[in-house]
Amino acid sequence: MPSPQPSSIRVGRRYRANRLDGPYDVLVIGSGIGGLCAAACLSKLGKKVAVFEQHYTAGGFTHSYERNGYEWDVGVHYIGDMGARHTLSRRLFDHITDGKLQWAPMDACYDRIFLGDRHYDLVAGPDAFRAELKRAFPDQHDAIDAYMKALNKAAGAIKPFTASKLLPTPLTRVTRLALNRGALGRYNRPTREVLAELTDDPELIAVLTGQWGDNGLPPARSSFLIHALIARHYLYGGYYPVGGASEIARNVIPVIQQSGGEVFTYADVTNILIENGRAVGVRLADGHEERAATVISDAGVFNTFTELLPDTAPQHAAYRKQLGQVRRAMASACLYIGLNDTAENLGLPKTNYWIYPDNDYEGQLDRALADPDHHDIPLTYISFPSAKDPDFTRRYPGRATIEIVAAAPFEWYQRWADAPWGKRGDDYEAKKEDFSQRLLEKLFEKHPHLRDHLDYYELSTPLSTAHFCRYPEGEIYGLDHDPERFEQDWLRPKTKVPGLYLTGQDILTCGLGGALVGGLMTTLAISGRRGLPLAKRMLV
Helix, strand or coil: CCCCCCCCCCCCEEECCCHHHCCCCEECCCHHHHHHHHHHHHHHCCCEEEEEEECCCCCCHHEEEEEECEEEEECCEEEEECCCCCHHHHHHHHHHHHHCEEEEEECEEEEEEEEEEEEEEEEHHHHHHHHHHHCCCCCCCCHHHHHHHHHHHHHHHHHHHHHHHCHHHHHHHHHHHHCCCCCCHCHHHCCHHHHHHCCCHHHHHHHHHHCHHHHCCCCCCHHHHHHHHHHHHHCCCCCEEEECCCCHHHHHHHHHHHCCCEECCCCCCEEEEECCCCEEEEEEECCEEEECCEECCCCCCHHHHHHHHHCCCCCHHHCCCCCCCCECCEEEEEEEEEECCHHHHHHCCCCCCEECCCCCCHHHHHHHHCHHHHHCCCEEEECCCHHHCCHHCCCCCCCCEEEEEEECCCHCCCCCCCCCCCCCCCCHHHHHHCCCCCCCCCCHCCHHHHHHEEEEEECCCHHCCCCCCCCCCEECCCCCCCCCHHHCCCCEEEEECCCEEECCCCCCCCCHHHHHHHHHHHHHHHHHHHHHHHHHHCCC
C-alpha cells in the first residue's frame, strides 16, 4: 500500500500564546461537539470564549481526515432527527451554526442487520419501521407494538432526568427518588431483560438491538434507557452532513468568533488552575496560564479528575472515589478504505451494515474477546460515507470511501501503548494487517466486486484513539451506559469545584446527539436566568 501522507484538513486556529486575545469569560478544554456547542451557545449570550484543542484539527470525534487523496469521518457515521427542523438536535445544530450546516438523508433503509446468512432492515418512519418488523416476524405483532410503546415511555423518562441535572444537588436527590418510582426506574434495567418481558423470540430481540454498537454494550449489559434513546433517535431515518463531518466544526467556529472567541488547535491543556478553592483558568503545555471566571472541561470525567484537576482541588478525593462507580466504554478499531471509482458507479448504498455471526451477541462477544484469533468478529459495522455525502464526488472525483468499525479491546494492543504513534514496530503493523484483512473479507462477502477497486486502506486501533483524542484506553463512548451509569447524580454540568463545569457525552448520554445536548445543558447551568430564553426555545 502507498505510504500514508499527513492529513491536509485543518479546522481551527493554531495555538500560540501571543495569539490569545483575552481576557476571556469562559475557557473550554476540548473541541468535541459538547465543547463546541457550549462555546457557541455562550457566545450567542455575549460571552467571549476560548476553546483549547490538543489535536491538530478541531471537532473531537466529529473531525475528518484526508490521506492519499481520500477523506473519512472518524465518528459521525450518521445522525438522526435531522429531517425536521422542530427536533431538539436539529434546532440546536441550526442555533450553533446559524443554520448553515446542511444534512443529506440516507436511504429509507438506514440500518441493515445481518445475523449469519439472514438480514433484516430498519426502515425510516415509525409506521414503516413497525410494518417491516411485522413483515419479518408475522407472529410477533403484539410484541412489536409493545416495544414501540416502551420506546416512547423510556425516551420520555429521559426528559425529566435531563432537567434534574440542572437542579441544586439536594433537589436532585428528591427528584431522583420520584423519577425512580416511574418510567425511569422501570426502564433503567438491562435492555435484554426489558425485551424478554415483551417477547421470547431471540431473533426479534437481536434485530431490535442490532444497533448496540452505537452505545458500545450488548443488550444484556446496556440500560434500556440508552437503547430507547438511540432507537428513537433514528426512527425517522439517518442523515449525514453535506461536505463531510469537518463541516460541523467549520460552521460552529464562526459563531464562537462572533463574540470575540476562538477555537485553538495544538493547544494542549495540562492543568486546571485552582486558587482559593475555585477554578480560575488553565495551564497549557508551553507553560502559559490563561485565566477566566469559568472553565468547562469537555475532556471526559476520567481525564478531568485524574489528569487535569490537581490533588489540592476541593472534592478531588471525592471525585476520584466516584470514578470507581463508572467504567470506561468500549474500544474499537476502524478500517478506512479508499476505492478508485465513485460510490454511484460502484453501487454503494446509503445504508449501514451491522454484521453479526448469529443472534447470540453476548456469547459471541465474550468468546471473541477472550480468544480473538480463533473466533469470528462479533460485531462488524460498515459505513459508506462517500455515498451518504452528495458533495463527496465534487471534492474527490472518481473516488469513494468505506469505513469498517469493529470491537477491539485496548488490551489487544496494550503492549505497544508506550511506543510513539507511527513507530510501534513491525509486529504491531503485522497485527493490524491481519485484522485489516479479516475486516476486508467481511466487506467483500457483501460486495465482491469491490475487491478489484481497492486502492488504499489503513487501520486505526484503540492506541490511535488514545493518541489523537486523549481517551487513554481508546474508549469512544466515554463511559459504559449500563444501568449503574444512570444512577450517578454527580455526572452533571456543574461540579462541586466552584467555577468548573463539565460537558460532552459523560454528563448525559453518548454519541453526537447526547454530547450536543450536553453542551446545551452546560450552557444553561452556567447562564442561569440569562439562559431561560434559550431553554424555552430549545426544550419547550
